[in-house]
Each structure stands twice: as C-alpha cells, then as structure tokens.
Amino acid sequence: MLKVLVVEDEELIRKGIVLAVDWAALDCVVVGEASNGEEALDAVERLSPSLIITDLKMPRMDGIEMLRRLREAGNPVYVIILTAYDSFTYAQSALRLGAVDFLLKPFHDGELEQAVRNLQSRMQTSEPVHGIPGLKKGDKSKYVLEAMDYIGAHYNDPGITVGSIAQSLGISEGHLSHMFKKETDYTLLNYLTRYRIHKSMELLRDCRRKVYEVAELVGYKDVTYFSATFKKVVGISPSEYQDTCP
Template identity: 60%
Template structure:
C-alpha cells in the first residue's frame, strides 16, 4: 500500500482528512500526521512516504518551504497542496516545486480522492517506466572528430573540462576560443545537431547519471559537481532529458 502523511495546522481539518477518507479503497495507509512544516519534514524523513497531503499556510514552516527543503535533499515524494487562499501565486509556487495537485479548502465531495488517485497513478506509471527500461535513456554523446571543425572540437573539449562551472555558457566558450558567439553557435549547431547549451546540458546529465550509479553520492552533491547551484533546477533538467528524476534513477541503480 502507498504510505501517506497528512500535514495541516488545523487539527479538525487534518483529522477530518484522515478519518473521513476511505484510504483502503485508494490502496493507501496514513502513516503519520503533522501540524506544521518542521514536523512534516521529520515525519517524511522517518517514514519515507509516497504521498503528502499538505496545507500551504502553516506556522513555523509553511508547506512550500518544507517542499523546497525536501526537493533540495533530492526527495521526490508526491505532494497535494491544500489551501484556503485562492491567489494563483500560491498555485504557481506549488507547481514549480513539482507538486502533483493543488486544492482549495473546503474541497468538494470526491475532489481529494480524485487528486490522490491521479497522483498515485502518475507515480505508478513512473515506476513501471523504470521497471521496463532496460537501457540507459540518454545515448552516449559521440562526435566524429574527422567531420568537425577545429572550433567545434575545441568547444567540445572545453565543455568536457568545464561542465562543472555553473557559469559555463556560449559567451564564455566563444571568448576562450577567440570567436564570436554567433559564429560558434551557428557552426556548432550545423556540425553536431545540438545547440551549445543543449550539448552542455547533455554532458552534465551523462556525467550525473554516472555519479548517481554510486548510491553514496547524494543528489545535491551530484548537482553541484555537474554545475547546478539549484537542486530543483537540476532535478527538473534531469527528468526532462533522462525521463526520470535523479532519485528514481539512483533507486533503479541500487
């Protein structure tokens, strides 16, 4: 069964969610409750849930700050945010942190159950994708040197040596080579079918995959090593290119 934690500073709301929802029908079990984000963090670290049902506005630490910490740790738990505030900015903040859904309180009959079902179905599809994947989803980056200009190969070598620099960009590489950004961008795209930025990202993701194969490497450590200051940005880029989150990829490698 899927493990769920309910986090809300309003005890009556929290208990209502726990007691009035048919968790067994959803193939779920509530393993813990929490009254604020700090308690929520402790519960998540202790119980390793599949899903959080979490209020956004809470004392001590709100839901968004809590989720930021979890994402920074590489935790990819599914999250459904609850709030009595209808400002769209809250929804945007939640969605940027990869929340599964966003519900306004009080929610109608069946709305929470549907949101839970949708979130867990998405999680199930991700797990099935991992189990059915027999090959690494990101192909090796192979460039035939004989077909490439000296500037392109010099750029490739520079990227290989400096992908861990968060400031690495077309301008930096072009300056190093002594050519214009436009000339480098045009030539690189023509000869490799990649933009410079896309090639940098793929080199970083290829390296990250190798590092994540070692379970001793933490997601935030890998992010730093491949040139990302923001772990959430790294996780988003990794999932976009590789198809799964860094934590999911590492779990598969264990």
C-alpha cells in the first residue's frame, strides 16, 4: 500500500485531492497534508510517505526546493507533480530531480488516479521507475542499475552523454558501455533515446500539451529532430500519436 502525502497551498484543491479520490480503491492511504515545502519536509520525517503529490508554486518553500532537499538527503520517495501552463520551466526542473509524472492543472477526472495506477503497475512488474518496456530480463549489475537511474533523473538534460554518465559513476566509458549492452541488449545512447520517447508518449497523452513542449521536457532542443526520432521509434509522428489518444 502506498502512503500518500498531499502538498498544495490552495486548501480547496488540497482537500479535493484528499477527499474526492477513492484512495482505498487504489490501495493507497493519505497519511498527511502540507501547504508548502517546509511543512512537507517535516511531514516526510514524521510520516515516511512512499508517494508525494505536490504543487510546484507554493509560499515559503516551493516544490522544486522541497524535491531538491529530499534528493540531497537521499530520499527516493516517488513524486507526482501538479503544475499549470505557466509553470513549464518548473516542470522541467522537477523532472530532472526524478519526479515520476506530472499533471497539468486543472487536471481531468481520473487523471490523477491513472498516474497512480501507472506508477503501481511499474512497481508491481518490477520494472524500474527509470526503465523502458521490453527491457531484457535478469539481474542487473550495480553500475548498470545506477546508469539507468542516472538516465531516469537526467534524461531531460540535452547535454547528457555516455561520458557524463560514466563520469558520474566513477567508471570508464568503455567498461560501462560494454556492461550495459551485455545486460540490457541496448547501447546506452539507444536506451536513452528509447527512454526519452517512452516518457514523451506518456506526456503526449494529455492533448493540451504542445509537441514542442514535450520535446523540451524530454531533452530535445530541436522539435524537428524529436519528431523524426519519435516516428522512427514509434512508427507515427507525435501529432499522429496524440490524435490516437482518447
């Protein structure tokens, strides 16, 4: 069962999330509420939630600073963020800090529940949160798992390279590349590309998002290159993919 902490400065929205969602049906329990990042950090210490659902723009301490402090403390809590269109740069920062999903406010009925189900599905199938469908089964070595985690936390950085991944792990580029290919059947760059496209597919399911915004959120500066890469991997363009979404 997921222990949920809801962090939102607008009381009506916060109470709506707490009271309107059938948490028991999702195998979740809301263990606490907070109105800003400072309160949330205190609540995390007391309540040890496994999932935080948080707004980004809040007084005293915003969601980005809260998330940054959690990661600096080594806390791996799952985070789903809530944001408005004018919080686009905040969303980018949150994803870089390892948020597993984000929803645009106002979100539609069922969107939050679906985001929670998606997270639970990946947990139950032992798919790493920073993973992709179809990954080769079997145990992974420490460095390969750390490389996957690094990609999951930094995939939306346009400057990420095999060299930067290897350097962060304190291992040679050649050795890491060899291990990664052997254990996953993907080269590091191929895995990064497919991870980015996998994340973009999740984001594109919200038809309010523009293709160029999604491209930036997953680490592509050039929307044309993103669209070409998406079509190569998925078989259709990002716009065509959005048209298939309900």
